[in-house]
Amino acid sequence: xxxxxxxxxxxxxxxxxxxxxxxxxxxxxxxxxxxxxxxxxxxxxxxxxxxxxxxxxxxxxxxxxxxxxxxxxxxxxxxxxxxxxxxxxxxxxxxxxxxxxxxxxxxxxxxxxxxxxxxxxxxxxxxxxxxxxxxxxxxxxxxxxxxxxxxxxxxxxxxxxxxxxxxxxxxxxxxxxxxxxxxxxxxxxxxxxxxxxxxxxxxxxxxxxxxxxxxxxxxxxxxxxxxxxxxxxxxxxxxxxxxxxxxxxxxxxxxxxxxxxxxxxxxxxx
Amino acid sequence: xxxxxxxxxxxxxxxxxxxxxxxxxxxxxxxxxxxxxxxxxxxxxxxxxxxxxxxxxxxxxxxxxxxxxxxxxxxxxxxxxxxxxxxxxxxxxxxxxxxxxxxxxxxxxxxxxxxxxxxxxxxxxxxxxxxxxxxxxxxxxxxxxxxxxxxxxxxxxxxxxxxxxxxxxxxxxxxxxxxxxxxxxxxxxxxxxxxxxxxxxxxxxxxxxxxxxxxxxxxxxxxxxxxxxxxxxxxxxxxxxxxxxxxxxxxxxxxx
Numbered sequence: 001x002x003x004x005x006x007x008x009x010x011x012x013x014x015x016x017x018x019x020x021x022x023x024x025x026x027x028x029x030x031x032x033x034x035x036x037x038x039x040x041x042x043x044x045x046x047x048x049x050x051x052x053x054x055x056x057x058x059x060x061x062x063x064x065x066x067x068x069x070x071x072x073x074x075x076x077x078x079x080x081x082x083x084x085x086x087x088x089x090x091x092x093x094x095x096x097x098x099x100x101x102x103x104x105x106x107x108x109x110x111x112x113x114x115x116x117x118x119x120x121x122x123x124x125x126x127x128x129x130x131x132x133x134x135x136x137x138x139x140x141x142x143x144x145x146x147x148x149x150x151x152x153x154x155x156x157x158x159x160x161x162x163x164x165x166x167x168x169x170x171x172x173x174x175x176x177x178x179x180x181x182x183x184x185x186x187x188x189x190x191x192x193x194x195x196x197x198x199x200x201x202x203x204x205x206x207x208x209x210x211x212x213x214x215x216x217x218x219x220x221x222x223x224x225x226x227x228x229x230x231x232x233x234x235x236x237x238x239x240x241x242x243x244x245x246x247x248x249x250x251x252x253x254x255x256x257x258x259x260x261x262x263x264x265x266x267x268x269x270x
Numbered sequence: 271x272x273x274x275x276x277x278x279x280x281x282x283x284x285x286x287x288x289x290x291x292x293x294x295x296x297x298x299x300x301x302x303x304x305x306x307x308x309x310x311x312x313x314x315x316x317x318x319x320x321x322x323x324x325x326x327x328x329x330x331x332x333x334x335x336x337x338x339x340x341x342x343x344x345x346x347x348x349x350x351x352x353x354x355x356x357x358x359x360x361x362x363x364x365x366x367x368x369x370x371x372x373x374x375x376x377x378x379x380x381x382x383x384x385x386x387x388x389x390x391x392x393x394x395x396x397x398x399x400x401x402x403x404x405x406x407x408x409x410x411x412x413x414x415x416x417x418x419x420x421x422x423x424x425x426x427x428x429x430x431x432x433x434x435x436x437x438x439x440x441x442x443x444x445x446x447x448x449x450x451x452x453x454x455x456x457x458x459x460x461x462x463x464x465x466x467x468x469x470x471x472x473x474x475x476x477x478x479x480x481x482x483x484x485x486x487x488x489x490x491x492x493x494x495x496x497x498x499x500x501x502x503x504x505x506x507x508x509x510x511x512x513x514x515x516x517x518x519x520x521x522x523x524x525x526x
Contacts, residue, residue: 040399041398041400041402045402048403049338049403049405050402052340103292103295103296106519108519112308112309112311112312112519113308116310119315202319203397203484203485203487204525205319207323207328208319208322208323208327209323219403
């Protein structure tokens with residue numbers, strides 16, 4: 001049998017590559033400015049209105065005599081989070097200054113960053129979704145096939161990932177099922193949810209589209225879901241970057257810049 | 271290197287990197303060109319919302335059961351301004367709502383006359399720019415018919431609300447003010463409210479009159495309204511941005 005050969009396959013279209021990097025930049029700034037906005041009222045509620053005395057999540061500072069401590073409350077759970085949430089850099093603030101845009105407290109500036117990059121995210125997302133719906137990329141490459149969704153296959157993929165065994169050869173030509181669920185879940189569910197819950201917080205949009213607050217169970221619920229989805233995006237990004245680093249960083253980066261991804265093929269190149 | 275020095279060095283490096291990061295981020299934020307670019311999104315939002323949302327679309331209205339028992343009062347909650355304290359001590363019997371500017375017939379109305387105007391009652395959600403919401407029932411004089419009573423001149427484009435409270439320090443320059451366009455001024459839910467939750471409007475919520483402009487955020491809902499002025503533009507007022515918070519960096523259009 002001939003030794004394995006490296007072949008470059010064309011993996012990412014130019015639309016996917018360009019929108020990927022715009023998306024990455026927009027999401028980083030949306031996250032940081034979003035945390036700035038959150039810090040103006042670091043509490044979350046369910047329903048139409050804010051039940052100030054009983055938030056679902058809150059970040060506060062408590063004076064402990066000589067020192068201040070940060071306290072984060074989530075449901076019935078209370079945690080001391082000094083230096084991270086509630087109190088950091090010697091002041092009372094939800095998220096610490098290194099994580100917000102701008103670093104100092106400025107809600108007006110945070111909103112400007114947020115809405116500018118929200119527009120960029122939406123326009124960029126529309127380009128991505130329309131191009132990749134038309135060329136079949138979403139249906140062909142992002143939706144899991146029936147055999148990939150079989151419980152046995154899913155279990156094997158999870159175990160392989162846990163042991164950092166990545167697909168080789170022919171199997172590397174397509175996304176594995178966990179990749180499909182993660183990427184598809186982001187671009188088809190979480191990011192659209194992010195935009196819709198964001199719009200629901202707009203009093204003008206609620207006048208024009210009253211079904212939006214109804215669907216999400218009220219404006220404060222929409223704000224809470226917006227925050228949870230932001231957390232899901234952060235979790236996705238952390239795993240995504242870790243996987244990029246572990247499964248061949250230069251190959252992955254090249255494929256998202258030039259489009260070419262190298263795979264090992266047994267025998268002659270096809 | 272001992273473990274302690276190493277830890278100290280590492281801590282210093284992390285703190286240094288964080289400092290550089292913050293300085294760089296804040297420098298970018300403070301650049302006027304960056305700010306001008308970011309501000310372009312506000313115009314886009316205003317145009318998109320005006321295009322896609324009907325001018326007369328009503329903000330959602332709620333039932334009695336939805337009214338918040340803990341409706342938060344923000345900004346000025348008890349103005350210390352001498353003129354206001356005098357009016358308050360007489361139960362606003364000397365209060366006059368002035369309607370002037372680009373109108374055919376300037377008006378000066380006492381509270382009984384304001385209460386006799388075409389009114390509307392609505393249970394609506396108040397959305398603060400900080401992120402919280404409360405629901406309350408408001409009754410007040412509809413702004414549209416009031417402006418018609420005074421008769422807007424042709425070149426009137428905006429309605430300015432001059433308030434009695436000075437949130438930005440003493441003196442007339444620190445006085446709160448707000449402005450809206452004629453689309454919002456004539457919107458059926460835009461009222462000068464004198465009742466909240468079935469009682470006389472409390473001082474904390476803007477007695478004797480506060481604006482309700484239901485499709486925008488809370489800071490547009492001027493409290494302690496003394497004078498309603500029709501203008502062609504608001505460049506000559508305050509810092510020229512059309513409102514107290516607008517002069518301090520917030521968007522003039524607060525529909526989002």
